Amino acid sequence: MITGLRCHFSGSFRFSVARMEVTAPLLFWLFLFSCFHCIVSQPGFISINCGGKEEYRDGNGIVWTPDDNITFGEIAQTADSKKYPKQYTTLRHFPVDNTNKFCYNFDVKNRIRYLVRAAFLYGNFDGSNVYPKFDLYLGSTYWSTIAVFDTDTVVVRESIILTTSPTISVCLFKATTGKAFISTLELREFNGSLYTTDFENQFFLSLSARINFGAESSDPIRYPDDPYDRIWESDSLQKANYLVDKAEGTEKVSTTMPIDVNLSERPPEKVMQTAVVGTEGSLTYRLNLNGFPGFGWAVSYFSEIEDLDPDETRKFRFIIPGSNSAQYSKVVVNVQENAQGKYRLYEPGYQNISFPFVFPFEFRKTNDSSRGPILNALEISKYVEISSGSEDAATMASFISRYVSEDWAQEGGDPCLPAPWSWVQCNSELQPRIISIKLSRKNLTETIPTELSSLTGLVELWLDQNLLVGSIPDLSNCVELKKIHLENNRLTGPIPLELNELPNLSELYLQNNMLSGNLPEEFANKKIIFNFSGNSLLSQQKQNSQKNQIIIIVLSVIGVLIILTAAFSLYQCYKRRIKLSSKEDNLLSNPPSQKLASFFNEVKAETSYKFTLSELEAATNKFVKQVGSGGYGVVYYGKLKDGKEIAVKVLTSDSFQGNREFSNEVSLLSRIHHRNLVAFLGYCQQNGKNILVYDFMHNGTLKEHLYGPSAQQRALSWLERLEIAEDAARGIEYLHTGCTPTIIHRDVKSSNILLEKNMRAKVSDFGLSKLAVDGSSHVSSVVRGTVGYLDPEYYISQQLTEKSDVYSFGVILLELISGQEAISNERFGLNCRNIVQWAKAHIESGYIEAVIDPALLNDFHIQSVWKIAEKAISCVQPYGSHRPTISDVLKEIQEAILIEKENEVENEAGEDINTDMITSSMRSAVHIEDSVDTATPGRDMSLSDTVMLPVAR
Ligand SMILES: *[C@@H]1O[C@H](CO)[C@@H](O)[C@H](O)[C@H]1NC(C)=O
Numbered sequence: 001m002i003t004g005l006r007c008h009f010s011g012s013f014r015f016s017v018a019r020m021e022v023t024a025p026l027l028f029w030l031f032l033f034s035c036f037h038c039i040v041s042q043p044g045f046i047s048i049n050c051g052g053k054e055e056y057r058d059g060n061g062i063v064w065t066p067d068d069n070i071t072f073g074e075i076a077q078t079a080d081s082k083k084y085p086k087q088y089t090t091l092r093h094f095p096v097d098n099t100n101k102f103c104y105n106f107d108v109k110n111r112i113r114y115l116v117r118a119a120f121l122y123g124n125f126d127g128s129n130v131y132p133k134f135d136l137y138l139g140s141t142y143w144s145t146i147a148v149f150d151t152d153t154v155v156v157r158e159s160i161i162l163t164t165s166p167t168i169s170v171c172l173f174k175a176t177t178g179k180a181f182i183s184t185l186e187l188r189e190f191n192g193s194l195y196t197t198d199f200e201n202q203f204f205l206s207l208s209a210r211i212n213f214g215a216e217s218s219d220p221i222r223y224p225d226d227p228y229d230r231i232w233e234s235d236s237l238q239k240a241n242y243l244v245d246k247a248e249g250t251e252k253v254s255t256t257m258p259i260d261v262n263l264s265e266r267p268p269e270k271v272m273q274t275a276v277v278g279t280e281g282s283l284t285y286r287l288n289l290n291g292f293p294g295f296g297w298a299v300s301y302f303s304e305i306e307d308l309d310p311d312e313t314r315k316f317r318f319i320i321p322g323s324n325s326a327q328y329s330k331v332v333v334n335v336q337e338n339a340q341g342k343y344r345l346y347e348p349g350y351q352n353i354s355f356p357f358v359f360p361f362e363f364r365k366t367n368d369s370s371r372g373p374i375l376n377a378l379e380i381s382k383y384v385e386i387s388s389g390s391e392d393a394a395t396m397a398s399f400i401s402r403y404v405s406e407d408w409a410q411e412g413g414d415p416c417l418p419a420p421w422s423w424v425q426c427n428s429e430l431q432p433r434i435i436s437i438k439l440s441r442k443n444l445t446e447t448i449p450t451e452l453s454s455l456t457g458l459v460e461l462w463l464d465q466n467l468l469v470g471s472i473p474d475l476s477n478c479v480e481l482k483k484i485h486l487e488n489n490r491l492t493g494p495i496p497l498e499l500n501e502l503p504n505l506s507e508l509y510l511q512n513n514m515l516s517g518n519l520p521e522e523f524a525n526k527k528i529i530f531n532f533s534g535n536s537l538l539s540q541q542k543q544n545s546q547k548n549q550i551i552i553i554v555l556s557v558i559g560v561l562i563i564l565t566a567a568f569s570l571y572q573c574y575k576r577r578i579k580l581s582s583k584e585d586n587l588l589s590n591p592p593s594q595k596l597a598s599f600f601n602e603v604k605a606e607t608s609y610k611f612t613l614s615e616l617e618a619a620t621n622k623f624v625k626q627v628g629s630g631g632y633g634v635v636y637y638g639k640l641k642d643g644k645e646i647a648v649k650v651l652t653s654d655s656f657q658g659n660r661e662f663s664n665e666v667s668l669l670s671r672i673h674h675r676n677l678v679a680f681l682g683y684c685q686q687n688g689k690n691i692l693v694y695d696f697m698h699n700g701t702l703k704e705h706l707y708g709p710s711a712q713q714r715a716l717s718w719l720e721r722l723e724i725a726e727d728a729a730r731g732i733e734y735l736h737t738g739c740t741p742t743i744i745h746r747d748v749k750s751s752n753i754l755l756e757k758n759m760r761a762k763v764s765d766f767g768l769s770k771l772a773v774d775g776s777s778h779v780s781s782v783v784r785g786t787v788g789y790l791d792p793e794y795y796i797s798q799q800l801t802e803k804s805d806v807y808s809f810g811v812i813l814l815e816l817i818s819g820q821e822a823i824s825n826e827r828f829g830l831n832c833r834n835i836v837q838w839a840k841a842h843i844e845s846g847y848i849e850a851v852i853d854p855a856l857l858n859d860f861h862i863q864s865v866w867k868i869a870e871k872a873i874s875c876v877q878p879y880g881s882h883r884p885t886i887s888d889v890l891k892e893i894q895e896a897i898l899i900e901k902e903n904e905v906e907n908e909a910g911e912d913i914n915t916d917m918i919t920s921s922m923r924s925a926v927h928i929e930d931s932v933d934t935a936t937p938g939r940d941m942s943l944s945d946t947v948m949l950p951v952a953r
């Protein structure tokens with residue numbers, strides 16, 4: 001199946017088509033894991049080896065159980081299964097499907113703290129080398145995003161949560177790249193007061209770091225050394241940005257003496273028997289804290305394990321460099337005194353402390369201490385606020401508990417969050433309510449569950465074609481109800497009068513039951529669709545003519561409704577199409593019938609057109625006219641038989657995936673339509689050639705117009721530049737927000753912004769980065785992008801987000817302002833090759849004139865240039881989280897356009913703006929920094945245009 005990319009430009013119509021595509025048999029929607037029959041040897045331990053075949057005990061004595069009773073997802077093996085511990089060599093993966101979540105459910109004791117650990121080892125199980133990225137939920141609470149960045153690394157997430165209900169569910173949702181999968185899932189029951197916090201009713205703890213200092217090997221310590229099977233990572237483990245900046249004189253110490261660890265968190269003795277000491281007076285470390293910034297819980301574990309002379313002391317303070325750390329450094333730790341002796345545990349910590357992502361810390365000895373600090377272990381977790389879940393969660397839990405053996409009752413997690421169960425619809429409130437229940441044809445027996453009457457948001461109820469008996473329950477609390485389907489059951493008793501009181505009821509279906517009593521007269525007078533035929537015991541008070549009358553009303557209402565619905569939906573389609581193409585004037589000038597026809601054609605044309613090679617050879621005259629070349633191939637001009645001009649992109653032959661993946665990905669491309677994206681027309685895959693065909697764009701690239709030959713002929717005006725920026729931002733905004741999964745362009749640059757006849761801009765080359773595979777190695781272990789536009793954060797972390805495109809777009813804004821290339825060896829002065837550093841230094845010191853393109857000839861309003869300049873600088877912030885979204889940027893560009901246009905009118909009226917005054921007042925608003933030379937030299941990353949940099953593991 002093709003991966004489920006959807007772009008919702010045509011609104012609900014397209015959406016419903018897409019939904020139908022994924023309506024697989026029910027079994028495919030669901031799966032369950034209930035753990036009541038697991039055999040576990042350690043009490044309170046549940047260890048699931050996902051995708052496993054049999055139960056086994058590992059070297060640590062942990063018994064792993066397969067999840068073989070799950071009916072959903074597929075099991076797979078890592079490509080090289082010899083490399084990893086057995087439990088990580090199998091996994092279960094799930095179809096790409098963004099309307100459903102996949103949950104493992106566990107029965108737990110109520111109000112007990114549990115450690116929940118999920119592990120993910122990609123191991124190229126699908127042979128695609130596409131690193132998966134998806135979200136992990138604990139119940140209805142977003143827990144973490146799992147972004148695989150390496151084939152062989154186990155990604156682990158661990159939480160400690162106080163249970164408030166009899167089940168815990170761990171759910172996987174929304175794969176944005178690759179497939180969601182899971183390797184192992186573990187539950188560890190904690191007794192006593194371990195990890196009690198003041199916030200545990202509202203927050204769970206999500207582990208960020210648990211470090212054993214002075215460790216004797218790089219292996220972690222866990223069960224059986226830790227009876228609770230926490231994983232204590234060794235401080236000698238080699239990881240990027242993990243325990244770096246270690247102070248001089250840091251030495252390991254260890255002991256074999258027993259250590260009294262009987263304090264709150266009970267760290268294992270083995271962890272406490274090793275430590276590091278700062279022989280030169282301090283211990284320093286820096287580490288990245290996964291999940292932060294945020295508020296967290298932190299504990300350090302100390303124990304004196306060296307023999308100090310009676311006159312010696314070990315006293316030190318905790319310091320967070322660069323922060324206002326007075327509050328922390330006031331406290332002096334004196335391990336032996338605090339622990340009331342040697343070989344005893346002291347565990348000071350913070351219940352609630354704010355942590356950055358990059359966390360540097362220091363323990364520094366006090367002046368009157370003879371020894372430097374000691375550190376045995378450290379633990380840091382983030383508080384994650386527990387989502388209150390959907391309003392009807394408890395009601396639904398009770399509802400489905402009546403149907404424990406039914407597949408549809410096993411979907412697990414919250415009924416609405418993060419995605420609703422397949423047979424439920426919810427509204428979009430923060431605490432959603434259920435608005436529809438569809439359980440038609442499910443063989444439901446017994447009476448209609450009374451829980452339904454508590455679902456006060458319910459609008460539609462479908463329980464038709466079941467085996468339900470008993471009477472119709474009181475639904476008078478469900479005042480929103482519009483449609484009730486109870487037909488084709490075995491319901492008995494009278495029709496409740498309360499149904500008549502439901503203010504919004506418009507359709508009531510009760511036919512083919514065994515209802516009895518009198519048909520209430522009130523219903524006859526209501527103008528609703530009401531079907532009660534096939535209830536032979538139902539008697540009518542009035543004579544037959546009355547019945548006929550009702551049927552006539554009912555039938556005519558149905559008729560009118562059908563006509564109205566049809567007319568309305570046609571109108572909606574029509575309206576939507578108009579809205580979409582409001583700027584496509586040619587379409588507007590067509591008669592409406594044609595518009596409708598073209599709309600429906602478009603909806604049908606979901607799969608991409610396949611050109612033959614001879615067709616393209618004819619169109620391009622055997623590929624003679626080269627009009628461009630980029631990171632992925634060479635582009636030729638062509639003209640189809642019908643006169644349509646096309647751009648034919650012949651992809652570099654060795655850099656693309658096999659045939660099947662190619663055609664899958666290409667059909668995704670063909671679903672992306674937007675006015676500001678270059679239209680994809682089709683593809684060709686023949687004689688070893690991979691070719692993509694696009695609309696031809698007459699005016700070439702933005703790059704050429706800024707500093708190519710076209711620029712020499714005529715420079716783009718400031719307003720034209722703004723409009724190009726607006727168009728391009730719209731195109732990118734669509735990729736980021738209009739498509740599911742989100743598309744990250746990865747190679748936004750001025751040569752990928754193309755201009756059509758009327759100088760409207762369209763973004764090209766979108767979706768290609770996903771297609772390309774580096775011939776020899778793994779796709780995501782190379783950073784893709786173009787020097788000068790490449791997001792430094794992405795370069796360092798390899799974590800790709802929309803904000804990487806925003807960074808690149810910021811560079812384009814700087815190019816538009818300055819008319820300078822992103823990278824230049826001469827233009828930006830000594831020690832600076834990079835437009836970002838150069839422009840930033842000038843703009844932040846208020847000297848914007850230095851960066852404005854002289855070719856603009858002062859024909860602009862300095863206010864609008866400032867607006868764009870400031871936005872550009874915020875786009876190129878080093879951290880993605882500090883950058884705006886592309887939608888914010890778009891708004892700013894539109895405001896700048898307004899300024900230009902308004903002032904155009906004012907200028908014509910003779911009210912000239914004193915640009916100098918505005919400049920200086922704006923200047924005073926920004927931070928003044930005199931020297932331009934303070935600009936730091938740009939990082940010289942590569943000399944070629946498009947880079948693919950291998951990143952160190
Ligand atoms: C921690 O402290 C901050 C600021 O004082 C507060 O907003 C927050 O609610 C506290 N608790 C948690 C669990 O974050």
Ligand SMILES: *[C@@H]1O[C@H](CO)[C@@H](O)[C@H](O)[C@H]1NC(C)=O
Pocket residue numbers: 441442443
């Ligand atoms: C309902 O029961 C019938 C007969 O036992 C069976 O064939 C059918 O598959 C069942 N339907 C569902 C949805 O379970």
